[in-house]
Structures are given as C-alpha cells and as structure tokens.
Amino acid sequence: DAKTTQPNSMESNEEEPVHLPCNHSTISGTDYIHWYRQLPSQGPEYVIHGLTSNVNNRMASLAIAEDRKSSTLILHRATLRDAAVYYCILRDVLDYGQNFVFGPGTRLSVLP
Amino acid sequence: NAGVTQTPKFQVLKTGQSMTLQCAQDMNHEYMSWYRQDPGMGLRLIHYSVGAGITDQGEVPNGYNVSRSTTEDFPLRLLSAAPSQTSVYFCASSYKGWGTDTQYFGPGTRLTVL
Numbered sequence: 001d002a003k004t005t006q007p008n009s010m011e012s013n014e015e016e017p018v019h020l021p022c023n024h025s026t027i028s029g030t031d032y033i034h035w036y037r038q039l040p041s042q043g044p045e046y047v048i049h050g051l052t053s054n055v056n057n058r059m060a061s062l063a064i065a066e067d068r069k070s071s072t073l074i075l076h077r078a079t080l081r082d083a084a085v086y087y088c089i090l091r092d093v094l095d096y097g098q099n100f101v102f103g104p105g106t107r108l109s110v111l112p
Numbered sequence: 113n114a115g116v117t118q119t120p121k122f123q124v125l126k127t128g129q130s131m132t133l134q135c136a137q138d139m140n141h142e143y144m145s146w147y148r149q150d151p152g153m154g155l156r157l158i159h160y161s162v163g164a165g166i167t168d169q170g171e172v173p174n175g176y177n178v179s180r181s182t183t184e185d186f187p188l189r190l191l192s193a194a195p196s197q198t199s200v201y202f203c204a205s206s207y208k209g210w211g212t213d214t215q216y217f218g219p220g221t222r223l224t225v226l
Contacts, residue, residue, distance in 0.1 A: 043204075044204075096210055101154075
C-alpha cells in the first residue's frame with residue numbers, strides 16, 4: 001500500500017471548521033482513501049472514504065485533489081467530542097484479506 | 113447488533129503466563145483481525161482471518177497464536193507473556209476484507225505484563 005503523510009497535531013476552536021490534510025504522492029489509480037478516527041481510550045472508528053470525487057456524510061466531508069496526491073478531511077463544525085487522532089489510510093480496491101496500515105495520524109485538539 | 117466485543121477490558125499477567133483474549137462479532141463478517149497499539153503509536157497487525165478455518169500472520173505475529181473455528185469468534189492466545197507484549201489490543205472485522213470494506217473495531221483490551 002502507498003504511504004501517507006499527515007501533520008502530527010492540529011488545534012481548532014469549538015464550532016469552527018477543521019481541515020485535516022493528508023499527502024499521498026505515490027497513490028495508485030485503484031487506491032481508495034479512507035479516514036478513521038480514534039477517540040481517547042476507544043478503538044478506531046470509520047469516518048469516510050472515497051476514490052476520486054469529493055464525498056460527504058453526516059460526520060464529515062472528504063475533498064480529494066484532482067491529481068489525487070493529497071486529500072483533506074473537513075469537519076464542518078468541530079465539537080469537543082471530535083478531539084481524537086485522525087488516520088488517513090490508503091487501501092487498494094483489489095486488496096483482499098490484508099490490513100489497514102495505521103500510521104501515527106494527526107492528533108486534533110478542540111478548544112472550548 | 114452488539115458489533116465487535118472484546119473481553120476482558122483489562123488484564124495483568126506475570127511474565128511467562130498464558131492467556132486468551134476473546135473477540136466476537138455478530139455482523140456475519142468474514143474478515144477479522146487483531147492489532148496491537150503501543151503508547152503514542154499507530155496500530156500494528158498481529159494476525160488476521162478471511163474466514164472460518166483460515167488465518168494468516170500480520171506484521172508482528174511472534175508470541176501470539178490464533179484460530180478461527182466459527183465466523184463469529186477470533187480468539188488471540190498469548191503463549192508465554194513477556195513485558196514487551198504490554199499494549200492495548202484491538203480486534204476488528206469487516207464484511208469480506210476487500211479494500212473498500214469498512215472495518216469495525218472493538219473497544220480494546222489493555223494488557224500489562226509484569
């Protein structure tokens with residue numbers, strides 16, 4: 001799987017939008033971009049994933065660059081509950097039975 | 113659905129002891145896996161299974177055994193616990209294990225080996 005690069009930490013104010021970047025310059029044409037987050041003392045949870053087009057769900061939006069070498073997870077209004085480590089992960093759509101490679105992720109702090 | 117459940121939540125072992133971490137899912141998922149997470153680190157894959165009777169090694173398999181006799185259960189056995197196995201262990205499952213499948217994680221087991 002191709003590697004991803006994320007900032008170690010970011011800070012946001014409550015109720016403001018947050019843009020979490022991820023670089024994946026060696027992404028292949030069949031790699032999906034997944035985002036998971038891990039709240040304190042919990043297991044990771046799915047946030048969103050996409051291939052080429054921007055994606056929206058009730059939790060967040062995923063903006064994918066036209067060349068797909070980077071993407072941004074957007075939390076539209078950060079809450080204190082969004083304080084977590086966010087992981088950007090690539091998985092080839094043709095992969096079967098292999099794991100997600102979790103890097104160190106971005107630790108998001110949300111200030112009241 | 114209960115999702116992915118893990119027991120126990122906490123465990124303290126002495127060096128050399130053995131134990132089994134339990135993992136169960138009620139979503140009829142074929143793919144299950146075990147990860148460990150050391151402080152301040154990402155998750156690392158220990159073992160995984162793509163269906164009952166089929167298991168394979170991940171990135172850090174030494175010192176651990178698994179078996180998959182049913183679709184629902186995927187226990188992780190520590191054969192002879194060592195302090196280096198102090199970690200938080202997460203079990204996860206997904207429908208098939210394809211690259212687009214969402215993974216569902218359990219709440220974790222915090223293991224301390226003295």
